[in-house]
Amino acid sequence: MSISSHYHAHKPNVPIIQEDVFSWVREGNTFQVRVWLDDSEHDLNIGDDHAFSLLHWAAKEGHINIVDLLLNRGARVNATNMGDDTPLHLAAGEGHREIVLKLLSKRAEVNPPNEHGNTPLHYACFWGYEVVAADLIQAGALVMLCNKRGLTSIDVCQPQVRQSLIEVALSSGQNLNQKLPFREQNWGGTKTRAREATLSRYTGVDLQSLQLSKELASSHSGTLYRGRWQGTEIVARVLNIANVTSRISRDFQVEFPSLRIFASANICPVLAAVNQPPRLIVISQYMKYGSLYNVLHEQSADVIIDHSQAIRFAVDIARGMSFLHSMEPMLLRYYLSSKHVVVDDDLSAKLSMADTKFSFQEVGRLYSPAWMSPEALQRSPEKSNVRASDMWSYGIVLWELSTREVPFADLSPMEAAMKIALEGLRVQIPPGISRNLFRLVNICLNEDPGRRPNFDQIIPILEKMA
Template sequence: MAFPTGMSGFSAKSGLRPETTSEDIFSASKDGDELYCREWIMNPDNDINITDQHGFTPLHYACMYGYPNIIEAFFVRGAKTDIVNMGGDSLLHVASQHGKYDMVVKILRSNPDVNLANEHGNTPLHYASFWNYIGICEMLVKNGALIVMSNKYGDTPLSKARPRLRKKLEALAAEFDQSLVIVPHKKVRPMRKNDYLDFKQRQAEVEKSQVTMSIKIGQGSYGETWKGSWSGHTVVVKKLKTKGDVFRSTLRENFHHEYTRLRIFNHDNILPLIGVIIEPQVHTIGIYMKLGSLYYILHDIESEIKVNLEEGIKFCRDICHGMAHLHSLDPLIKHFDLNPHHVFVDEDLTAKLDLPHTRFSFMDNDKVFKPSWMAPELLQHRPEDFDKKAADMYSFAIILWEVSTGKIPFADLSPMHAGTKIARDNARPVIPSFVNHHLQRIIDICWNADPNKRPRFEKIQPILDKLEVS
């Protein structure tokens, strides 16, 4: 089918959904095979943001063909919603081009760039306007899409609209106070590269001879932490203690299952465990973060990052998104303790949960570290006797307090005394009066004395996303 006359840079709509029987994630996303997609997504070895030769992800195809349940499954598991194909098309581009109104509504909930231009300079509204999808046009404009943004050929959504839609767009421009002065063409954002793809494609088990441990940067109850290199990348290597330094077959089997679940490469706010050394002693390998932990950034005078409240809340949003993903996993990763020592910050100032800090079953998990961030019930009961999700929300509340005040919780107490006061007296840090009243309310809700009344992370996400603290 030829390009429509006078519509340079626009490709024609696809025809009927292709017939396919090959059982792979791309064809399953095109065919609407929800069961296959869900099983594939649940496998931690699969890259949820995998792309084909054209840069399309499975989520692109699910949006293109209109399968809301598959899209929701990808969203819940942390698939990137801002990824673009090799032509610069976002999820919103393909859903708008193919007239999938419900998909557009669902995608808009993730707050995408509605004016993102592809390689031709076309925004999602260009496509919806050209194909006369009036409902989609209205929804896009209500979410900030520009009616007169020019593509690289000088076409705007308004100039390519049919008469009825043109009147509608002009009315929307007046309603939302949009100028009809043409907005120049925007350059295309380059396709985002998955920085961990190289690690994702490698085997997790590594020979010790392949890893160089150059600088010892920490010593703790569970072992030593080293800065090193592996396969040309700077990494963090944790040399872990085992009980009696014996790693029996049963422990090895459990460990293999546990570390495999920590190779989560599909979420922007999670640092995966990228490799392990098993012999002669257990080591875990993670991504090295130059800026350090959130605790270091917040409280160490030598940190090169000085955090204001707005930036601190942004870190909390990142943590919230990462924790919502971890809590969507079944079974739950039970031994990742949420505190600022286990959150690291990338050079683009994105906070990431560091999964190599997860404790394994062969470790002594009865000991308590960093009690100032732990929920009372966690300090009082065995793991099977409390709600881990509610306990994590308490820890998140302490971090919110921390970024709001710039202080260390229970800084005047030793860890043992802090843990005792929290467990015995249900103590909380005092919220100063200068803390934003919206933040005060969120903190109070999140560290509620009754764990059953604390919200889940997926409920807090939209509240934090809309929170203004300036």
Template sequence: MLIMRGARINVMNRGDDTPLHLAASHGHRDIVQKLMQFKADINAVNEHGNTPLHYACFWGQDQVAEDLVGNGALVSIANKYGETPIDKAKTPLREVLKERAEKLGQSLTKIPYKDTFWKGTTRTRPRNGTLNKLAGIDFKQLSLSQKLNENQSGELWKGRWQGNDIVIKMLKIRDWTTRKSRDFNEEYPKLRARGGCTRRPGWRRKVSGQEPGPPAAGAPPCPLSAPRRGFPTALQKKPEEINRRSADMWSFAVLLWELVTREVPFADLSNMEIGMKVALEGLRPTIPPGISPHICKLMKICMNEDPAKRPKFDMIVPILEKMQEK
């Protein structure tokens, strides 16, 4: 449920342990599998250089250790003290992990511990105990050539980075916090942002151009100077022009869907991914089989693609009352 509600998979405590570290050490195999399913960093290291596999081997969690290796955990990563997960394992498990790693093509040559986390990253300990590692780009590597636009949120510049033409957004942010820096670096990846400078002066986001090849035909120009481009359609209209009734009816249909399925719609997608797929790919909740035909019909009516054809709430009250009687 926490993951479905947006919990961060690779968040760290003060000792740099991720949820996968803790689940592996306590032998919670179902939790380990769920975290791996949601792309947890399987070779994440804590402040001592230990990976989740180190913990599973040390505490004798044999099945968890085998699951980790089967999903890409390296058996030869050395911690701060030069110990690999195999060194931590007891003899039977040690042989099993060696054999499995070799079958998967892993090298058993020890990978030495390297304390390079501070290089090129912003590493801070916020007051809430969450430890964040944020990759950064040195601002000195950016070459600014032309200012494209400026508004209340910041400045937009054209420039170059490592021989590539880029666009740089310099944000005007009054109060810098670690949370803002983390959220800035974890923006939706399909925006094709390659990295960000999360150190002063200012905040910058480097965005690459198109893929190599001919320019996309028919791509409309983007009027960056137009202030309305930065606001949703709803904020550009007068309140009386917004069709809130139809939107509320759609939300009611989604609520019905959650009640009958006891699930979160599109739980495996982020909010941004859901929005993009709904707008561009026609993504809609799928009504599962086996539910009440009356509720199914009501959901379909309330989810009508034509907002004008969705009923009003006073029209569905009698339907709900009849359903209650039955």
């Protein structure tokens, strides 16, 4: 199949899914797309029948405002459709330079091969988009990288632009004397398929539909199992409630839908729940690396966390918290700590909504006070400045990412809570941390809650550190 025929073969009819959001994206209806995204249960990384994501369609149709909107909300920049095309393939193939540059600025992989081994540069050269091809080359696209047929971008390039692109490649230091053979790549862990529409449709689940296979952990709050549901690997948290009364069952039914937050890529939503007293079960997607706490401190995952990756985690968490803080009403019992952040296969950090406490669950008990602000330890969420308290918790997570230490590890939770709330116990920032990170931790841990920043203010600072 030629490059041309492959490109046009993947233009599926878009099904009517979730209020026809795909049609709104294709039409460039930014207002309707924004309204749709404002519903937290809508999944911005949803895929159509051919696994085209919303970002795929916006990039292909050239709607930069929608591309901006989706990327700012956390859309996966390297999501693939069934032909393994990324949004960058489609933007390059249509000559949408502004979108190509935007995707590259958001760390789109520049040399991803699709199912035929063609990269975005292959398409830009084939269609003769000289400026777009030059942008890709200057961003690191390899002109001598072969597709599965052994053809490089130069081989398929339009004759009228071939020489100028060769000169761009030479000026970028590329060696044009030898072809780079095609080989299967994993893109350094950045490749993901757009999600099917099914996961965000189910709420109440019958216990018999769950396949629970392995107990992962047991704690005061409940027991965690690995299993499968609707063909998806999941974790199921069986809440430890001694007596599930009719009132508790009713409150659970009312509260768990607010944890089904699909509209942010940095939030791991509750997919569904089982409400069959005496069992209350919360279901979320399985993450093989577990919690950020596990990754940082228990070495249960074979992951190397350098400074750059630590900052990426920090950015992910800040984006997730920014989204939570934009919600009305706010979630009052999600207590930010590394134990309540999970890490996915792409090494992206996500806030775990399954770790949110219910109003009836362990009332008055706190098991991770080392991450909590002094005022949060003294007052209930209803009487606290939750946003300011979350920023303090974020400061502790930043400290944790910087030091790789557990805050107040030598104290019991009760001792830590008492000393933080009443005796002024604080983490000490050791020497060796960068000046910018040192200042940011101190700002987040300001003793005056009113002088702590919000997450929208610190995200740009963190992005400059990345």
